[in-house]
Amino acid sequence: MTDDTPIRTRTPRTSLATVTVLTALVVAGLLRTVGATRPAAVGAATGVLLALSLWLVGWDRWRAVGTVLASALALPLAVGLAVASAGTVVALGAELFPVSTPAGIRPMVVALVSQVLVVLGCLVAVFGASAAVRGAVDTERVADYAGVLVRTTLLPFTVAAALGLRGAIGYLQSNAGTPGVQQLTGETLRRVLGPVFDPVPGRTHLAVFCLLLAVSAGAVARGVAALPLAELVPETADAPDVARAVDAVERSLRWTSRLAVLVVPVAALVELALGQSVLAATLPGGLYDLLVAVTAAPALRGLLWWLLLAGAALSVAVWFLRRTVQSSADRVGTVVAPYVGGAAVVLAVLAVAGPVVDAVEAALRSTPVAPAVDRFFVPVVDVYGAETVALALVVASLFALVTAVGQLWLALATTSLSEATAGVSLAGGGLFVASAFAATLDAPTWLVLAGLVGAFVVWDAGSFGATLGREVGTAAATRRTELVHTGGTVAVGGVGAVATVGLAALASGSVAVASPVALAALVVCLVAVVALAVALR
Amino acid sequence: MTTHRRVRRWRGGLAATLFLVSVALLTAEPLLLAATAVPLAYVVYGALSRVPPGIDVRATRAVSDAQPTPGEPVQVELTVTNEGDRSLTDVRVVDGVPEELAVVEGSPRRCTSLRPGKRATLSYAVMAKRGTYTFDPTAVRVRTLSASDEVTADLPAAGDETLTCSNTVSEVPLADATLPRAGTLPTDAGGSGLEFHSTRTYQHGDPVNRIDWRRYAKTDELTTVDYREEQAVRTVLVVDARPPSRVTPEPGFPTGAELSAYAAERLFDALSRTSVVASVCAVGLDDADVPGGVGPDGLAWVDPSGGHAAAHARRVFDSVGRAVARESAADGEDEAPDVDAPGEASEEAVPATATADGGTVDDPDLLAVLARLPPTAQVVVFSPAADDWAVSLVSSLAVRDYPTTLVSPALARGDSLGAAVAGVERTARLQRAELTGATVIDWDLDSPIDVALRASLADLFSA
Structure with missing residues (x-):
C-alpha cells in the first residue's frame, strides 16, 4: 500500500464502539456474580482511572498539567487497586468464613481467589477498553507514567521510612x-x-x-x-x-x-x-x-x-x-509535579490516618483473621502510630501499582504485547480470565459463555479495527466491512458456545466418576485437538 | 504483482485453551473443560479460512478535469468491480495518488465488501500542480472473513492514468489590456515619429524630409519639425523565487514561488502574442535548478534578443518548480516552510538588510536586479510578499522612476491565527508598495490570474 498521504490512523468508531460496549456489558454481568459489590465497582472505576492517568501523561497540549493530574490520581488509583484486591478478600472473607467443616475450606478458598481474580480481570478489561478508545497504551507513555509513579512514591516512601525508623528506635529503646x-x-x-x-x-x-x-x-x-x-x-x-x-x-x-x-x-x-x-x-x-x-x-x-x-x-x-x-x-512542571503529588499524598494520608486505620481494623475484625488483629495489628499501630501505618499501607499500594505498570511496560518493551493492539488485548485477556473464573462461582452458564466469546470478539474487533485504521484510515467508509467481520466472529463464537453446551451435557453424564484415567484421557484428547489445529495451520 | 500472506492472529486461542484446561483442572470445573470448544473453534476458524482462488477485481479511474489550472481541486473517482464469482468480504483499496499531489478532499482509500458483479466507488480530490503526473497502480488487498489470510495486488487502473496541468491557453488572454499599445511607449521627446510634437531651428545634419518647406517658402528660414518620439516598450518580469517565498498555505498546495512563476508565465504568453518585448528574470534560484546555471550576478535572466526567448523563459519558469521540489526533498519529511511563520523564513534567507523604505539596500539579489534593468523598462514583480524583499524592490524601482507593477498571490488561507497574522502582514506590505506609486495586483487565488491581470494591467501601459 503505497499512498503516503498523511492520514489519521486511529481505530474506526464502529470497532471502538463494539469494544467498549461489549466490555461494559460483560463486565457488568460478571461483576454481579461477585459477592463484594463495592470493591468490584471500585475495581472497574480504577480501570477507567488508570487509563485516564496514562492518557494524561501523554497529553501533549498541556504536558505539565497532565503530569500533575496523573500524579494526583496516583493515590486514588493505589487505594482503588488495594480495595479491589485486598478489599474483596476482606469483604468476602467476612461472608464466606468461618467454615464449619475442614473439607469446606478448599472450596471456600477457591471461591475467594476466583472472586478476586474476576474483579482484577474486570479491572484489566475496563482499563484495556478505556485505553483503546484514546490509543493510550504505548511503550513511551507507559515508561513515562511509570517514572511519574516512582517519583510520586519517593516522598511518601521516604517519610514512611523515616517515621518507621523513629518508631522502631523508640520501641527498641x-x-x-x-x-x-x-x-x-x-x-x-x-x-x-x-x-x-x-x-x-x-x-x-x-x-x-x-x-x-x-x-x-x-x-x-x-x-x-x-x-x-x-x-x-x-x-x-x-x-x-x-x-x-x-x-x-x-x-x-x-x-x-x-x-x-x-x-x-x-x-x-x-x-x-x-x-x-x-x-x-x-x-x-x-x-x-x-x-x-x-x-x-x-x-x-x-x-x-x-x-x-x-x-x-x-x-x-x-x-x-x-x-x-x-x-x-512546562519542563519544571513535568519534573516537579510528581514530587508535589507525593507531598500531597503524604499530607492527605496524615490528615485521615486515624479514621482510616480504625476502618481497616474494624474490617479486619470481621474476617476470620480477627484474633490476629489483637496480636499483630493493634500492637503495630501502638508502636508506630496510626500515621505511619496508614502511610505504609498507601506506600505498599503504590508499590503494587508501580509493579503493575512496570509489568505492562515490560510486556510492551519486549513486544510480547503489540503497541497497536495493547488496549484491546488487555481488554480481551481480562474478560477471558474473569469469565473463566466466574465459571467456578455461581455464574450462569450463558454468562460464562458470553464472557468467553465476548473476550474474543472484543479482541478481534479491536485488532481488526487497528489494522483497518492503519491501512485505510478513519476518513474512509469502513463500517460495513467491520460489521461483516464482527458478525463472522460472533457466529463462530456461537458455534463454539453451542458445542460447549453440548459437550457439557455429554460430560456431565459420562465423566461422572472423576477417575485419573478419564482425566488423563481428556487431557490427551485436548492436546490432540491442539496438535491438529497446529497441523492445519 | 501479487503477494499472499497468512496472518496467525488466532494463535492466542491455543493459549486460551491451555488456560481454560488449567483452570478447569485446578478448580474441578467441568464446564470450563467443555468451554475449550470456544477458543478451539476460533483456532479452527482461522486455520481453515483461505482467500478463494481466482479473485478478479478490476479498477477504473476517472479524472473530472483533464487540464486544470494550478491550485484547483480535481475530482478523481475510482471504481472497483468484483468480476469474480465469489463474494469478497473485505476488500481494501488504496489509489496510487502521485506523490507530488496532495489529497484535499475525501480519501483515496476505501474498505468494503463486494458481492460478485458489484462495484464500489471511492472519490476524492487532489490539488492540481503544474506538470504531468502519472497515477501509480491501485493497491488492492483482499482478506478473508477471519482476517487470517490476505492477498495484496497492484492493479493498473483502466481509464485516466495521468493528470496534466499545463499553461495551454484556449483564448488569447489580456488582449484588451495590451493590444491598443502595440508594443510602443509614447515619450515626451521630439524626434522622428508620426505625431507632431514641435518645431525648432534647423541644425546642420537634420533629415531633409523633416524640414518645414512651406515655412521656408514664406520666411526663407529653415525650420525642422520634431515628431513625438516612440520607443519600444521593454517589460521585465521579475519572479521572486527566493526561499522565503516558497511558502505554502497547506500541504500539497503550490508554493508562493510556483504561483508567482505561473502568473509570470501567463503574462509572458500574453505579451509575446503582442509586440511587447519582455525579459524574464527569476531571483533566488541556484545553479542546480537552472539548466546552464544562473548568471554571475545570481539571476536567471532571459532577454528577448538572444533567439528562442520563449523556450528559455519557459525553462526559467520550470526551474522555479524544480527549486521548490529540491528544497522540499532536502527538508526530508518537512513540508515547505509554512506560511504561518514568514518571519522566521525571511530571517534565515535574507541575511542582508532589505529595507522597505528604499533606504540603504545591500541585498545582493535586489542590487543585481537594479543593475541589470534597462533604462526604459517597465517592471512587473511577481511575489507572494512573504517578506519585505518585494516591497524593497518596488520602492527602489519607484525611486529610479521605473513604472512598476506588483502581482502578489494571496497565500494565507484558512482561519488559523498564523494565517491571519501572515495575511495582515502581507496586506501592510502591499499597502506600502502601493504608497511608493506601484500598481499592486492582489491575486485572490479563488479567481483565475487572467481575471486579476485583465482587471489591472491596463494601467501598466498607460503611463
Missing part, C-alpha cells in the same frame, strides 16, 4: 528493661543516641555539643551563602551594605564551625580520659557550671537541630530554584 537480645539492642541504642538527643544533666557533653555546633554552623553558613540577599537589596547610595554584612555573618559561622571541629577531639579526649571530677577540679567553678548548663541544655540541643535542618532545607531550596529558573515552565 523502650525495650531496654526486657532481658535478652532486646536489652542489648536497647542499651546500645540508648548509649549511642542518648548523648546526641537526650543528654544526661549534671555533666558536660562538650564533644557531642561541639560536633553538633560545627555541623549546624556549617549548614547555616551554606544556607546564608546560597541566599541571594545582596542581589535583593536595591543598589542605591544610602542602601545598607548588605553584601558585607552577609559576608561577615557567613565568615564567622564558618570559623565557628571550624573551631568547633577542632575542639571535638580534644574535648572527647578530656571527657573520656580525665572524667568529670578532674574537669570540675581543673576548671574554675563558674566556668564548669556554665559548660554543664550549656552543653546539657535540651532547649539548646533542639535549637541546633532545627538550625541544621533549616540550613540544609534552605540550601536545597535555593539550589532547586536556581535549577528551575533555567528551564521552561
